[in-house]
Amino acid sequence: MQKVIIILLIIAVVLVILYFCIGKYFYDFAINANTKKAFMEENPNLPPSETGDLEETKKKEQLDKEFESLHKASEVTVISKDKLSLRLNAYVYKQRKISNKWVILVHGYNNNAKSMIRWVRNFYEQGYNVLTPDLRGHGKSEGEYIGMGWHDRLDLLIWIDKVIELDPNAKIVLFGVSMGGATVMMASGEDLPPNVKVIVEDCGYTSAVDVFIYQLGVLFGLPKFPVMQAANTVIKLKAGYDLNEASAIKQVAKSKTPILFIHGDEDSFVPFKMLDELYHAAAAHKEKLIIKGAGHWIAESVDKQLYWNTVWNFVNKYIQ
Numbered sequence: 481m482q483k484v485i486i487i488l489l490i491i492a493v494v495l496v497i498l499y500f501c502i503g504k505y506f507y508d509f510a511i512n513a514n515t516k517k518a519f520m521e522e523n524p525n526l527p528p529s530e531t532g533d534l535e536e537t538k539k540k541e542q543l544d545k546e547f548e549s550l551h552k553a554s555e556v557t558v559i560s561k562d563k564l565s566l567r568l569n570a571y572v573y574k575q576r577k578i579s580n581k582w583v584i585l586v587h588g589y590n591n592n593a594k595s596m597i598r599w600v601r602n603f604y605e606q607g608y609n610v611l612t613p614d615l616r617g618h619g620k621s622e623g624e625y626i627g628m629g630w631h632d633r634l635d636l637l638i639w640i641d642k643v644i645e646l647d648p649n650a651k652i653v654l655f656g657v658s659m660g661g662a663t664v665m666m667a668s669g670e671d672l673p674p675n676v677k678v679i680v681e682d683c684g685y686t687s688a689v690d691v692f693i694y695q696l697g698v699l700f701g702l703p704k705f706p707v708m709q710a711a712n713t714v715i716k717l718k719a720g721y722d723l724n725e726a727s728a729i730k731q732v733a734k735s736k737t738p739i740l741f742i743h744g745d746e747d748s749f750v751p752f753k754m755l756d757e758l759y760h761a762a763a764a765h766k767e768k769l770i771i772k773g774a775g776h777w778i779a780e781s782v783d784k785q786l787y788w789n790t791v792w793n794f795v796n797k798y799i800q
Contacts, residue, residue, distance in 0.1 A: 499706065499710045499713070500710070500713070500714065502706070502707060502710040502711070503710035503711050503712075503713050503714030503715075504714050506696075506707065506710070506711035506714070507711060507714040507715055507718060507719075510626070510692070510695075510711075511625050511626050511628070511715055511718075511719055512624070512625060512626075512718075513616075513617030513618070513623055513624055513625055513626050514624060517589075517590045519695075519699055520589075520590050523749070524748075525698065525748040525749040525775075525776065526749050526775070526776055526777070527775035527776065527777075527778055528778075536784070537781070540598065540781075540784070543601060544597050544598055544601055547597065547600070547601040547604070548597060551573055551604065553571035553572055553573050554571070554572050554574070555569060555570070555571055555572075555620075556569075556570050556571075556572055556611075556642065557569055557570070558570075558635075558638045558639065558642055560616065560631075560634075560635055560638065561634065561638065562631070562634070562720075564622075564623070566616055566621065566622040566623050567621070567622045568613060568614070568616060568621045568622070568635055568638070568639075569593075569613065569614045569619060569620035569621045570593065570611050570612060570613035570614065570639060570642075571593050571594075571610075571611070571612050571613075572609070572610070572611050572646075573600060573604055573609065573610040573611075573612075574609050575604070575607060575608070575609050579607050579608065579609055580647060580649045580650055580651050581606075581607055581608045581609065581650075581651055581653075581799055582608060582609045582610070582611065582643050582647065582650045582651065582652045582653070583603045583608045583609075583610050583611075583652070583653040583654075583655055584611050584612070584613070584636065584639055584640065584643065584652060584653070584654050584655070585599050585600060585603070585610060585611070585612040585655050585656070585660075586612070586613065586615070586632075586636065586654070586655065586656035586657070586660030586661075586663050586664055587612070587614075587615065587618070587656075587657065587658075587659075587660050588656075588657050588658030588659045588660050588661075588777065589626065589628075589658055589659040590618070590626075591618065591658075592614050592618050592619030592620075593612040593613055593614045593619055594619070596612045596657070596660075598780065599612075599655065599657070599780075600612060602788060603653075603655075606792070608653070609643075609647070609650075611639060611642070611643055613635070613636075613639050615627065615632050615635070615659075615660075615663070616631060616632060616635060624718075625715075625718065625719040626659075626719075627719070627721070628659065628662070628688040628721075628723070628726050629659055629660075629662035629663035629665075629666045629684075629688065629726060629728070630666060630688060630721050630725060630726035631719075631720075631721055632659075632663045632666070633663055633666035633667040633670065633731075634670075636654070636663060636664070636667045637667065637670060637672075640652060640654075640672070640673060640675070640676060641673075643675070644673060644675055650675050651675060651677050651799045652675050652676045652677060653677065653678050653679070653680065653795055653799065654667065654668075654676060654678075654679045654680070654737075655679070655680045655681075655682075656680075656681055656682070656684065657681075657682040657683060657684075657777060658682070658683050658684065658750065658776065658777055659684070659685075660684070661681035661682050661683055661684025661685075662681075662684040662685050662688075662726075662728050663684075664679050664680075664681050664684070665679070665681050665684050665728035665731055665732050665735075665739070665758065666726065666727075666728050666731045667731070668731055668732055668734075668735035668737050668739060668764075669730065669731030669732065669733070669734035669735050670731075672736075672737060676737055677737070677738075677798040677799050678737065678738050678739070678740075678794070678795050678797075678798040678799060679735075679737050679738065679739040679740070680739070680740045680742065680791060680794070680795065681739065681740070681741055681742065681758075682742040682743070682777075682779060682780075683742065683743050683744065683747055683750050683776055683777060683779065684728060684750065684754075684758070685728065685750045685754055686727070686728055686729045686754045686757050686758055687723075687724075687726055687727040687728060687729055687730075688723045688726035688727075689708070689712070689723040689724050689726070689727075690754070691750060692708065692711065692723055693708060694751060696708065698748075708723075711723075712724070728758060729757060729758060729761045730761075732758060732761050732762040732763070732764075733761045733762065733763050734763065735762065735763060735764045736763070736764050737764055738764050738765040738766065738794075738797070738798055739762055739764060739765075739766050740766070740767050740768070740769065740790070740791065740794040740795075741755055741758055741759050741762075741766065741767070741768040741769070742768070742769045742771065742779055742787070742790075742791075743755035743768075743769075743770060743771070743774075743779070744770075744771045744772075744773070744774025744775055744776065744778065744779045744782065745770050745771070745772055745773070745774065746773055746774060746775045747774065747775055747776045748775065748776070749775070749776035749777075750776055755768060755770070756768075767790075767794055769786070769787070769790045771783050771786065771787060
């Protein structure tokens with residue numbers, strides 16, 4: 481009997497160690513900001529950053545470069561309000577003429593504020609002041625983990641306050657792409673100041689746990705149980721949040737701010753089906769735009785005219 485108990489204890493210890501090893505592996509794989517995200521390279525579910533007409537692509541790239549050379553951003557920092565007190569960085573592009581129109585542009589997973597230059601340029605050309613932050617653990621912002629939009633939503637509230645500090649009369653658009661789209665949706669369910677007039681999200685996911693489970697199946701062919709539970713345990717211990725909490729679905733259901741949902745119908749990185757789930761959950765005034773033939777992140781490249789015409793038609797209803 482004693483031998484059986486010892487054997488069972490050994491098995492239990494081995495299983496616990498294995499559980500945490502699995503969790504640590506997937507934490508490092510997806511959430512640890514200091515580990516290389518190899519799965520983002522040559523991923524069949526991630527199309528090239530530019531697609532379509534080659535001449536049009538070159539033209540847009542040239543316009544982006546010219547904009548960056550002509551409009552130097554100033555850098556601003558804030559301190560996160562959690563116990564980590566992280567130093568967070570953002571770039572501000574101010575209009576030369578006085579304008580109360582502002583946009584906060586939020587980048588995607590494993591990226592940084594500089595990746596948003598295409599959106600910076602388009603909003604700036606429409607008379608907007610632009611603030612684009614590096615999310616925690618990205619770019620020049622401090623942080624050891626990727627927040628998947630959840631802790632980032634609270635950091636976004638600080639950036640909103642920063643814009644209002646710079647311009648008390650600011651009329652603000654929140655705009656995010658991919659994880660940035662999830663971030664602005666997660667922020668939408670918070671108590672936003674009246675300065676925030678409208679939100680646009682492009683290819684954001686329903687929740688962190690949904691996209692984790694999806695990628696677990698696509699990349700590894702693994703079941704949700706027990707891998708998801710192990711990963712979430714380590715994420716809670718090391719990053720301080722629960723993947724199940726990080727829900728854009730629940731947040732847009734509480735939102736009072738109008739929101740435009742954009743998604744490419746060939747997106748296989750953040751599944752296209754998530755668009756309708758988010759759209760139907762949203763409580764505020766809403767519209768959706770489906771870009772035919774667009775994979776993840778490239779809706780603007782696939783149909784620039786439809787993309788921006790829809791954005792301006794929606795945003796201009798709330799900001800003049």
